[in-house]
Amino acid sequence: MDEINYGKVIAKNIKRLAYEKGKTQADISRDLKISKTTLSSWMSGYRTPRMYNIDMLAKYFGVTRSELTEPYGMVQLESMSAFERNIILAYRNATPDRKEAILLLLGLKE
Numbered sequence: 001m002d003e004i005n006y007g008k009v010i011a012k013n014i015k016r017l018a019y020e021k022g023k024t025q026a027d028i029s030r031d032l033k034i035s036k037t038t039l040s041s042w043m044s045g046y047r048t049p050r051m052y053n054i055d056m057l058a059k060y061f062g063v064t065r066s067e068l069t070e071p072y073g074m075v076q077l078e079s080m081s082a083f084e085r086n087i088i089l090a091y092r093n094a095t096p097d098r099k100e101a102i103l104l105l106l107g108l109k110e
Contacts, residue, residue: 009071010054011045017061017068018043020089032060 018028025043029036034053041047049057058065080088091102103109 006069007048008045010048010068011043012071013068014043014057017057017063020092021061022093028060032056 018024023031025036025039028034029039032039038047042049042053054065054068058068061068091099094102100109
């Protein structure tokens with residue numbers, strides 16, 4: 001993947017994760033102690049974060065490095081209906097006890 005497309009993939013994933021976690025650019029900038037300009041350039045795809053910043057973002061969002069750098073997650077999420085996305089987001093934001101209950105209800109855990 002060329003540098004331009006790589007930056008765009010990362011930008012989309014940062015935006016998606018910020019949305020999923022209910023974080024604004026101001027929140028992320030403040031929490032990670034990076035300038036709003038730097039974060040904005042990453043989220044627009046204008047600049048690509050260095051690997052140590054990708055690792056910092058992955059840790060912040062609680063995801064793997066590949067969830068920030070690979071287009072796979074975006075393709076899957078974009079192909080879902082709004083209802084399906086909301087179900088996934090509700091599960092991801094649930095407490096561990098609620099996640100357990102959801103899995104039991106769906107028959108995915110005994």
